Amino acid sequence: MKIATWNVNSLKVRLPHLIDWLATEQPDALCLQELKCENKAFPLAEIEAAGYQAVFNGQKTYNGVAILSKLPAQDVQRDIPGFADEQKRIIAATIGDVRVISAYVVNGQAVGSEKYAYKLAWLEALTAWLKDELTQHPKLVLAGDYNIAPDDRDVHPDWKDELLVSAPERAAFQALLDLGLSDAFRLLEQPEKTFSWWDYRMMAFRRNFGLRIDHLLVSAPLVAGVTRCWVDKTPRKLERPSDHAPVIVELGN
Template structure:
């Protein structure tokens, strides 16, 4: 089984790239973020024609999430139950006995801002809900664009970016709180190349110079840990014409 997450930074722009990637990489579930389109604009027909099922939760501007899968998901939940939110950030479904949460974590803008405070509240609510989900679904995956680095290994210049957005102690503590529920960063279960990132700014030739951040993560529950056989960033789509600024992260389970 293969699971993947990819912030596509506009599905309307990147749909052909997503379909091409799925054809070449037939994963079981792909979590998408930043659809940047409303529900009525979601290209369900295009995915269905290509043999894929889809669950989606759209919104224009910078939000919207979806789960693309081989089989139809059940028990679908949108956003975090009990947390009032106008943003379309979370979509969850069950595939067999596997619970998959696809999430687009808030950016946070900058420490001390209202958006940063919202990010902290959102992360607290997510943790509480994931804790409850784990009680009912021991085989659980939480994947998406976290907009948080784990540590300095995830940052191209940890000195210059120290305590800036994505790299603050507050954000990393909230990420660790998720891990402390009994989840593991699947990427770190395996040897990885140095300077292993999943996002690169469009400016200043950042991708070519590998000046990036690892902010796209796949966390897995203890029940899945023994089944994990590999996890890697697929940089190939970042080389496309008009690419997303993120690359897919792919987890393989035995």
């Protein structure tokens, strides 16, 4: 089973890239973030023409998440239960026998800001909900843009901002791992300086000044089946790309 995650940074703008990528990579499930479109504007016809079904949770201008899949999505959950939030950042569905969650974690704006406090509260609510999800769905993949670089290997040396790398953010990421999840990328030997996001400014992509903030966390029953996990930089090289690249994991039996 091949599962991927991709912050497309506007589904409308990146739709041609997405359709081409689906045709090339043929993932079984793809988690999208930052759709930036309301549900009524979701390009369902184009997605279905590409051979995929879709469930989505969108809003105008900001945020928005979706799961595209070849198999039907079952038991769909939108938003974190019991957490009051107008921002559309979560969608979960069962694909085959795997629970797949697409998450768009809060950016946080600046350490110490109100949005930073919201980020930490959101992550705490996510972690509490995932405890129940893992009980009900032992095979689970939490995929998305986490807006957290877990350790110094995931940050280019010129990153001067404390945001995305602060101790509380990294502790929140560790709390997710402590549930019994594993970072699929780090289960395997990987090239140094592998990132998934590069700023549009300062020729960051060309200079590989990036961060690894897009992750696929897999539950314990799936760990042994992880055969490959990689960042596909190809879409980032296109004209008018997302600032994120897809991250893909291949799961064996």
